[in-house]
Amino acid sequence: MHNDCHICRAEGFSARARVEVRAHVGGRSVLATVIRVKSGLLGDQEASLSEAAWARLSAQEGEEIIVTHADPVDSLGHVRAKIYGKSLEKEAINEIVRDIAAGRYSEVALSAFITAVADRALSHDEVFYLTDAMVSVGSRLDWGKGPIADKHSVGGLPGNRTTPVVVPIIAACGVKIPKTSSRAITSPAGTADTMEVMAPVDLSVADMRRVVDAEGGCIVWGGAVDLSPADDVLVRVERQLDLDSEGQLVASVLSKKVAAGSTHVVIDLPVGPTAKIRSPEMALHLVALLEQIANRAGLQVQVIQSDGRQPVGYGIGPALEARDVLSVLRNDPRAPDSLRRRALDLAGALLELVGVVERGKGKVLAAEVLRSGQAWQKFQRICEKQGGLREPVLAPIKQEVLSPTTGIVTAIDNRLLARVAKLAGAPSAKTAGIDLHRELGQPVEKGQPLYTLHAETRGELAYALEFLGRHKEIFAVEAQ
Amino acid sequence: MHNDCHICRAEGFSARARVEVRAHVGGRSVLATVIRVKSGLLGDQEASLSEAAWARLSAQEGEEIIVTHADPVDSLGHVRAKIYGKSLEKEAINEIVRDIAAGRYSEVALSAFITAVADRALSHDEVFYLTDAMVSVGSRLDWGKGPIADKHSVGGLPGNRTTPVVVPIIAACGVKIPKTSSRAITSPAGTADTMEVMAPVDLSVADMRRVVDAEGGCIVWGGAVDLSPADDVLVRVERQLDLDSEGQLVASVLSKKVAAGSTHVVIDLPVGPTAKIRSPEMALHLVALLEQIANRAGLQVQVIQSDGRQPVGYGIGPALEARDVLSVLRNDPRAPDSLRRRALDLAGALLELVGVVERGKGKVLAAEVLRSGQAWQKFQRICEKQGGLREPVLAPIKQEVLSPTTGIVTAIDNRLLARVAKLAGAPSAKTAGIDLHRELGQPVEKGQPLYTLHAETRGELAYALEFLGRHKEIFAVEAQ
Numbered sequence: 015m016h017n018d019c020h021i022c023r024a025e026g027f028s029a030r031a032r033v034e035v036r037a038h039v040g041g042r043s044v045l046a047t048v049i050r051v052k053s054g055l056l057g058d059q060e061a062s063l064s065e066a067a068w069a070r071l072s073a074q075e076g077e078e079i080i081v082t083h084a085d086p087v088d089s090l091g092h093v094r095a096k097i098y099g100k101s102l103e104k105e106a107i108n109e110i111v112r113d114i115a116a117g118r119y120s121e122v123a124l125s126a127f128i129t130a131v132a133d134r135a136l137s138h139d140e141v142f143y144l145t146d147a148m149v150s151v152g153s154r155l156d157w158g159k160g161p162i163a164d165k166h167s168v169g170g171l172p173g174n175r176t177t178p179v180v181v182p183i184i185a186a187c188g189v190k191i192p193k194t195s196s197r198a199i200t201s202p203a204g205t206a207d208t209m210e211v212m213a214p215v216d217l218s219v220a221d222m223r224r225v226v227d228a229e230g231g232c233i234v235w236g237g238a239v240d241l242s243p244a245d246d247v248l249v250r251v252e253r254q255l256d257l258d259s260e261g262q263l264v265a266s267v268l269s270k271k272v273a274a275g276s277t278h279v280v281i282d283l284p285v286g287p288t289a290k291i292r293s294p295e296m297a298l299h300l301v302a303l304l305e306q307i308a309n310r311a312g313l314q315v316q317v318i319q320s321d322g323r324q325p326v327g328y329g330i331g332p333a334l335e336a337r338d339v340l341s342v343l344r345n346d347p348r349a350p351d352s353l354r355r356r357a358l359d360l361a362g363a364l365l366e367l368v369g370v371v372e373r374g375k376g377k378v379l380a381a382e383v384l385r386s387g388q389a390w391q392k393f394q395r396i397c398e399k400q401g402g403l404r405e406p407v408l409a410p411i412k413q414e415v416l417s418p419t420t421g422i423v424t425a426i427d428n429r430l431l432a433r434v435a436k437l438a439g440a441p442s443a444k445t446a447g448i449d450l451h452r453e454l455g456q457p458v459e460k461g462q463p464l465y466t467l468h469a470e471t472r473g474e475l476a477y478a479l480e481f482l483g484r485h486k487e488i489f490a491v492e493a494q
Numbered sequence: 495m496h497n498d499c500h501i502c503r504a505e506g507f508s509a510r511a512r513v514e515v516r517a518h519v520g521g522r523s524v525l526a527t528v529i530r531v532k533s534g535l536l537g538d539q540e541a542s543l544s545e546a547a548w549a550r551l552s553a554q555e556g557e558e559i560i561v562t563h564a565d566p567v568d569s570l571g572h573v574r575a576k577i578y579g580k581s582l583e584k585e586a587i588n589e590i591v592r593d594i595a596a597g598r599y600s601e602v603a604l605s606a607f608i609t610a611v612a613d614r615a616l617s618h619d620e621v622f623y624l625t626d627a628m629v630s631v632g633s634r635l636d637w638g639k640g641p642i643a644d645k646h647s648v649g650g651l652p653g654n655r656t657t658p659v660v661v662p663i664i665a666a667c668g669v670k671i672p673k674t675s676s677r678a679i680t681s682p683a684g685t686a687d688t689m690e691v692m693a694p695v696d697l698s699v700a701d702m703r704r705v706v707d708a709e710g711g712c713i714v715w716g717g718a719v720d721l722s723p724a725d726d727v728l729v730r731v732e733r734q735l736d737l738d739s740e741g742q743l744v745a746s747v748l749s750k751k752v753a754a755g756s757t758h759v760v761i762d763l764p765v766g767p768t769a770k771i772r773s774p775e776m777a778l779h780l781v782a783l784l785e786q787i788a789n790r791a792g793l794q795v796q797v798i799q800s801d802g803r804q805p806v807g808y809g810i811g812p813a814l815e816a817r818d819v820l821s822v823l824r825n826d827p828r829a830p831d832s833l834r835r836r837a838l839d840l841a842g843a844l845l846e847l848v849g850v851v852e853r854g855k856g857k858v859l860a861a862e863v864l865r866s867g868q869a870w871q872k873f874q875r876i877c878e879k880q881g882g883l884r885e886p887v888l889a890p891i892k893q894e895v896l897s898p899t900t901g902i903v904t905a906i907d908n909r910l911l912a913r914v915a916k917l918a919g920a921p922s923a924k925t926a927g928i929d930l931h932r933e934l935g936q937p938v939e940k941g942q943p944l945y946t947l948h949a950e951t952r953g954e955l956a957y958a959l960e961f962l963g964r965h966k967e968i969f970a971v972e973a974q
Binding site: 023025026030052055065090094097098099120121122123124125126128129130132133250251254255256257258436437442477 | 503505506510512532535545570574577578579600601602603604605606608609610612613730731734735736737738916917922957
């Protein structure tokens with residue numbers, strides 16, 4: 015609103031005041047933060063809105079709006095109580111989550127909530143209430159009877175793209191696996207981004223149901239399905255703070271699984287110094303909490319700790335990861351063994367969890383389904399049903415990054431590698447990213463390539479190279 | 495920036511990304527949050543800035559700017575450590591406060607810091623380090639040798655405008671009292687707003703020094719003096735969260751006193767159910783902390799607990815409070831006794847603290863200086879030196895609010911009263927506010943006025959009345 019707008023002044027809408035905006039009496043409303051402008055962008059009694067607010071209000075340009083001081087958000091009292099060290103009851107957590115999902119929390123209020131529940135500040139009861147509340151404010155899918163399989167990977171280990179391998183194996187074994195995946199938020203690729211290189215993923219719930227009815231599985235973007243809207247709001251602020259919050263992580267993962275209608279879930283938990291879970295102690299504590307809350311939420315969950323010290327597969331970035339996925343599914347001898355093994359571990363565990371095979375036999379069955387081509391056949395049919403299989407193409411611009419010394423690769427920094435891939439353009443430039451040529455423990459000679467940068471423009475390649483110039487520590491190569 | 499701006503896309507400046515904006519290479523920079531627009535407000539390679547950013551960059555319209563991803567704010571690591579339960583060392587707190595004062599913390603980061611130090615989360619050492627760090631990032635005034643007197647009131651009790659009475663009493667006794675006061679942030683009047691009704695307050699440090707050299711005291715707005723810039727940043731976000739934070743409160747109060755060059759400070763601590771300090775237990779704990787930290791910071795401090803159950807004086811709002819102040823200084827028999835007594839309590843304690851009189855004799859001296867007209871003479875001279883004494887005028891529109899019943903006034907809600915005064919236009923409408931006709935314990939008959947609303951426009955009066963219609967509980971009147 016304009017600084018001199020007389021409504022703004024009379025109502026006392028100071029900069030950053032929280033206001034309620036209504037398109038017409040009785041209509042839908044949004045809570046907004048006032049930004050005041052002095053220039054001629056807006057006139058007296060004019061206001062402009064964010065895209066999100068336009069959409070939510072279904073407002074038309076030129077329409078009259080009603081702007082009032084927002085009522086105080088009562089559930090913030092519960093957040094304050096938590097900050098003062100009190101435990102939260104079920105109904106208090108319900109009120110908080112409802113207000114968050116309704117967009118009633120400002121960024122400042124969201125940050126206070128996230129800080130208040132960070133680390134291990136939530137009791138088991140509170141984590142369960144939070145999980146339950148997050149499910150109840152969103153949509154919930156129902157796939158009828160029978161086990162509904164699902165998987166989840168905690169933390170963005172670059173290249174850890176097991177889903178497109180696991181789903182067709184499970185579906186080929188006759189187990190339903192209606193998988194929803196996310197796009198990248200801060201990583202160089204989310205599963206939905208990688209899958210989109212090979213097939214459309216932006217399906218409605220009805221289309222998703224059609225694919226699952228026909229093939230027993232799908233791999234679609236979860237964004238259109240609105241499974242845990244409160245989590246979607248929180249995640250944006252969480253990333254800015256980079257706070258570890260065990261309770262929030264567990265509630266986030268499990269609420270999405272319950273909302274997706276899953277009954278049996280295998281969770282991949284990479285552990286490593288530059289992974290999300292940095293130590294065995296953190297992993298142990300998290301596994302216990304995941305299993306207990308899953309149990310209370312009625313989910314069968316198995317957590318598999320995996321090697322999080324380095325990326326999985328060769329490629330980082332949507333197209334390069336898709337290439338790896340296809341090479342594994344096609345039994346290409348050049349396929350990355352790390353991706354193949356990890357996908358089989360997860361698929362095997364899931365087959366055992368749903369009871370298709372007895373304990374200890376899952377991986378053998380998964381490997382056979384992959385080797386025989388059944389998984390590849392299933393994957394092609396799923397892609398066809400989702401709108402058609404597409405082959406990934408690679409980037410037009412490539413540049414090798416060479417080892418400055420001769421020795422053994424002793425450490426790889428996942429976080430810095432992810433940053434480089436993003437600077438090179440991933441995920442919005444689908445073919446951009448990194449193609450790795452060495453892994454931990456392998457020898458390399460001075461001047462041999464450690465990895466190749468892929469980019470779609472010279473400018474983006476330059477950004478990535480400039481960053482590399484300042485961060486020599488991505489690969490540690492030590493002389494023997 | 496525009497959604498389609500190719501720099502925005504190539505650099506990956508997503509909505510709400512934190513970026514550094516520089517007016518030219520080597521020039522001053524600001525950290526900013528990216529807002530992306532889709533409309534024609536901005537073109538490709540155009541950006542618009544907030545008023546604060548324009549001022550800070552000294553940028554000219556049409557000038558070229560350099561926008562880059564902001565470096566991560568390293569001191570956020572210390573904030574995370576605090577959230578995880580660790581204690582902060584002196585240097586860690588220095589880094590946090592430096593970054594906050596430099597505007598490097600986003601609202602989300604500020605909120606996390608405020609939440610992490612809320613309640614009693616800071617140790618005595620941490621509160622002292624915080625106080626010290628807040629002083630070191632701002633300006634610091636030096637008034638030469640001799641005691642420099644000061645006062646402070648905690649929490650905005652409506653009408654508690656003792657400063658313009660205390661300062662001339664102290665100065666008339668030959669003790670230096672260079673008082674800086676604040677404007678209202680969320681209250682219907684700050685001391686600077688009330689004082690401005692009677693004389694200019696927007697003085698430079700040089701002008702302030704000239705007044706103090708001549709008269710021994712002044713009452714000016716502290717905003718131009720930049721005494722605790724980190725506190726100014728924090729206070730804006732604190733108000734949104736309404737979190738009690740003992741350590742933050744103590745550091746805020748004491749850092750401003752040290753920076754103002756004060757040596758002897760009396761602190762007024764109103765206690766009451768709708769005051770900032772709600773219980774004797776809170777008060778006791780806070781007094782102990784204030785005294786210990788003041789001692790370490792080299793300040794002589796005396797805390798005086800006072801009655802915070804109801805407003806002080808009759809008027810709430812700049813002009814009405816100024817009227818009360820002048821009636822006390824002029825020994826008008828209709829002057830509010832509550833304001834007179836409280837000002838004498840504080841002035842007396844301050845005279846004892848600086849050693850002008852022995853213990854127990856301060857209030858008698860203060861009363862004599864007021865009664866004899868010396869305080870009124872001194873106040874007039876201070877106002878003349880600040881730019882000239884002005885008489886307050888009252889509002890053109892008045893409306894009495896009547897008691898709905900006969901009985902005794904048993905409770906008054908300070909917070910709701912403040913809200914009504916603001917809706918009526920205070921403090922930007924100087925003459926708007928509330929004139930009280932009853933106080934706690936007094937009898938009132940049905941239909942007699944409890945208070946009168948003052949407003950400058952019919953619209954603002956209507957806002958206040960509408961709010962009153964929804965909040966009947968501001969005055970509790972109970973039949974005997």
